[in-house]
Amino acid sequence: MKPLSIRARLPSRNAFILAFATLLLGMALAIAWVLGVTLFYPDGELARAIHRRDDLIRAHIDYLMMAQFVFVFGLLFRQYAIRPPIWMIVSICFGTFNNPLSFALRALRPKIDPATLPPVEPHFPLIAGVSFTLTTVGFLTAAFLAVRAAWRAGDAAATVARSLERAE
Numbered sequence: 001m002k003p004l005s006i007r008a009r010l011p012s013r014n015a016f017i018l019a020f021a022t023l024l025l026g027m028a029l030a031i032a033w034v035l036g037v038t039l040f041y042p043d044g045e046l047a048r049a050i051h052r053r054d055d056l057i058r059a060h061i062d063y064l065m066m067a068q069f070v071f072v073f074g075l076l077f078r079q080y081a082i083r084p085p086i087w088m089i090v091s092i093c094f095g096t097f098n099n100p101l102s103f104a105l106r107a108l109r110p111k112i113d114p115a116t117l118p119p120v121e122p123h124f125p126l127i128a129g130v131s132f133t134l135t136t137v138g139f140l141t142a143a144f145l146a147v148r149a150a151w152r153a154g155d156a157a158a159t160v161a162r163s164l165e166r167a168e
Contacts, residue, residue, distance in 0.1 A: 013089060014078045020093050021070035027097075028063035031056060031104070049108060056107035062100035066135075070096055073142040080149035088141045095135025102128045 035056060038047040050056055070092060077084055105127075 013084055013086070014074055014082075017070060017074035017077065017084070017089060017092075020096075021067050021074055024063050024067035024070060024096060027100070028060055028067060031060040031063065035060060051110045052107045054107075055103045059100040059103035059107060062103060066096035066100065069139060073139070073146065076146040076149075077142075080146065080153060082145050082149050084142065084145060088138050088145075091134040092138035092142065095131045095133075095138055098127055098131035099135055102131065 034046065034050075035053075038044065038050060038053070041047060073084075073092075076082070
């Protein structure tokens with residue numbers, strides 16, 4: 001028996017997308033636990049480490065939303081037998097992980113005094129800009145692929161129906 005190549009042992013692209021969505025959901029749930037613990041123990045060490053609770057809530061919600069979108073696209077790709085391009089998967093994975101991470105990093109930094117400049121952390125605009133752009137491009141491409149596949153499936157079904165009508 002021949003050993004399988006590394007490429008043959010890799011999961012399918014759709015399985016990878018669904019596994020990544022599970023990671024995003026896990027991140028959201030971990031942040032939910034942190035938020036819950038800090039709610040019940042507001043004087044604890046963990047609560048003191050979080051300087052901006054609102055940004056941590058944003059990260060939690062963002063991870064939840066990203067997980068849902070990635071799950072939906074993974075399932076649509078599976079339903080319509082779409083083999084998404086690698087660049088789109090990388091774009092979606094980078095963006096959906098780093099968008100919420102930007103908020104989580106902000107939550108752990110002490111608030112900046114409004115009198116001092118800059119009013120935003122130096123890392124935030126760069127990470128946010130790159131990840132927002134990649135997420136947008138990746139999700140729009142995924143939506144286009146899903147709509148095109150659904151449209152073609154509808155056309156194929158209509159063609160079959162017309163053929164059956166003529167045969168009768």
